[in-house]
Amino acid sequence: MRILMAAVWLGTALACAAQDAGLVERQQAANEKANAAEKAGDMAGAERLFLQAVEISRQLSAEQAVARDDALSALWNFYSRQGRQADADRVLQERTAAVDRLSPARAGLVWFDVESNYAARREIDKARAAADRAGAIYRDCIRQGGAEAKTCDRRLADVQGIMGSALFNAKQDEAAEPWFKAVVDRPDDAVRPEIMLISLRAYAKLLYERGEVQEGAKVAVRSLRFEEQHPGVGGGLQRKQE
DSSP: OHHHHHHHHHHHHHHHHHHHHHHHHHHHHHHHHHHHHHHTTOHHHHHHHHHHHHHHHTTSOGGGHHHHHHHHHHHHHHHHHTTOHHHHHHHHHHHHHTGGGSOHHHHHHHHHHHHHHHHHTTOHHHHHHHHHHHHHHHHHHHHHOSTTHHHHHHHHHHHHHHHHHHHHHTTOHHHHHHHHHHHHTSOGGGSOHHHHHHHHHHHHHHHHHTTOHHHHHHHHHHHHHHHHHSTTOOOOOOOOOO
């Protein structure tokens, strides 16, 4: 009897895996066609295909939570590029509602997208709330160690750099400084180059402005050396105009 039950379970699992594989392939194909349609200027066609990919993803088993989030992420990015904030927010809400099904590295990424969304709109309190949630997930991931710890640490730096930049542009310098310091305290190769360069420049400026000239000069020199080592990453850091 046990052998029969095990055989039935195995057969069901294999059938489910095969179904998932086919659905993921269809989802990816829909997203690729959507990207091509958007590039060609067919926004209506692109939206239809992105939505099709999401509908396909909803047929996947619970084990395919990342694939479902991939489809929603692609749709969110599309709406964001089109300036359709209400639609983008709706998709983000759906993503955050399913965040518990994701690994820590991926769950933190969802909240990072929420942070970035609100930071771009200069809704600082909402951005900081999302940054705090992403940070808590990533710190717990780092404490636990394991295969995702390094990824979580690198993504935590992204969260900190974006939040620092949002506060810096809002002229909340005192609040911005610890976020930037958390980034620059890391080794250069432990952070995405664009995040490190922005953080170094901003942190140096903040140090100069409060009179810590010597320390600010050290960070500024490090910033220049970093930019030389990463050509193409630069671009001036300026506060956004009111």
